[in-house]
Amino acid sequence: MRSISEEEIHDFHRDGAVILKEILSDEWIDMLTAGLEYSELHPDGMSSGVNAPLRIDQFPASHSPDLKAFIENSPVAEIVGRVLNAPVRFYMDQMFYKPAGMITPSAWHQDTCYYNVDGHQLIRAWVCADPAPRNVSLEVVRGSHLWNVTYRPPVGLDPRSNPEAAAQLEKDFVDGKILIGRDAHEKWTYFDSFLDDSLPELPSIDAERESFDILGWDYEPGDVILFHGHILHSALGGVELAHPRRSHASLWAGPDVHYLRRRSQAIPDPLALYDHNPKDGQQLSEFPDVFPVAWAPAT
Numbered sequence: 170m171r172s173i174s175e176e177e178i179h180d181f182h183r184d185g186a187v188i189l190k191e192i193l194s195d196e197w198i199d200m201l202t203a204g205l206e207y208s209e210l211h212p213d214g215m216s217s218g219v220n221a222p223l224r225i226d227q228f229p230a231s232h233s234p235d236l237k238a239f240i241e242n243s244p245v246a247e248i249v250g251r252v253l254n255a256p257v258r259f260y261m262d263q264m265f266y267k268p269a270g271m272i273t274p275s276a277w278h279q280d281t282c283y284y285n286v287d288g289h290q291l292i293r294a295w296v297c298a299d300p301a302p303r304n305v306s307l308e309v310v311r312g313s314h315l316w317n318v319t320y321r322p323p324v325g326l327d328p329r330s331n332p333e334a335a336a337q338l339e340k341d342f343v344d345g346k347i348l349i350g351r352d353a354h355e356k357w358t359y360f361d362s363f364l365d366d367s368l369p370e371l372p373s374i375d376a377e378r379e380s381f382d383i384l385g386w387d388y389e390p391g392d393v394i395l396f397h398g399h400i401l402h403s404a405l406g407g408v409e410l411a412h413p414r415r416s417h418a419s420l421w422a423g424p425d426v427h428y429l430r431r432r433s434q435a436i437p438d439p440l441a442l443y444d445h446n447p448k449d450g451q452q453l454s455e456f457p458d459v460f461p462v463a464w465a466p467a468t
């Protein structure tokens with residue numbers, strides 16, 4: 170792997186995102202591509218959008234041997250760790266498989282509010298098996314990782330559609346329960362939970378693009394886009410591509426990342442974590458069997 174420059178590290182911390190050009194060699198792209206194709210052909214209970222022109226899978230590395238090998242052996246953990254200058258642990262991954270043809274955009278959102286974790290050292294590593302020109306690749310609102318606001322994830326049922334179930338969920342939350350249980354790993358959709366209307370709504374970024382400082386890139390396989398867990402981001406689309414746009418995003422945690430039960434949780438905890446009955450504020454490092462150190466700087 171090539172070295173990461175001080176400037177790239179500085180850009181990441183200032184902007185909340187950076188593209189590292191030509192940092193993964195072909196062997197890793199081949200492994201990634203094989204893993205994404207395997208996942209596409211083997212949907213499980215956490216695959217959503219099956220038969221639509223977008224497939225999103227949660228935790229695909231838990232069933233694709235190539236994606237597991239990519240997470241465990243590719244330089245991605247080291248890349249994240251070098252940018253954080255700290256030990257990193259793998260939290261979870263997702264696949265966004267967009268077939269050739271009209272490319273489906275991905276809506277603006279923050280990532281952290283979907284998960285029961287919090288901390289400033291949460292980084293996503295986004296890689297794609299295919300060229301993704303700017304008009305189908307990721308965009309971020311520069312600097313929004315430092316806004317100190319958690320927006321409502323744009324997924325879930327309106328609580329007014331089923332006030333009784335929403336009230337029960339509220340009671341469960343107050344009683345300290347994890348809202349999305351381990352059974353969601355067998356069968357899950359983005360609409361198994363309710364929208365958290367205690368959180369502010371996302372700004373309408375697409376309607377007022379010139380009001381925001383939007384950063385995007387032309388992506389080539391071999392590049393890695395790193396972005397902060399709190400940053401507002403989306404992927405452009407609505408244009409025809411002659412080839413698919415198959416991306417994989419893994420979420421990595423540095424030392425300050427801790428468990429936080431969220432009312433807005435939309436994605437289950439990693440399966441093995443349920444056995445530990447985690448409590449708010451516990452560091453991920455307290456669960457080393459679930460989140461072993463994937464890479465650490467030399468001491």
Ligand SMILES: O=C(O)CCC(=O)C(=O)O
Nearest residue numbers: 265275280295404416418
């Ligand atoms: O690849 C995409 O279309 C969306 C990626 C994304 O939103 C993410 O990685 O959180």
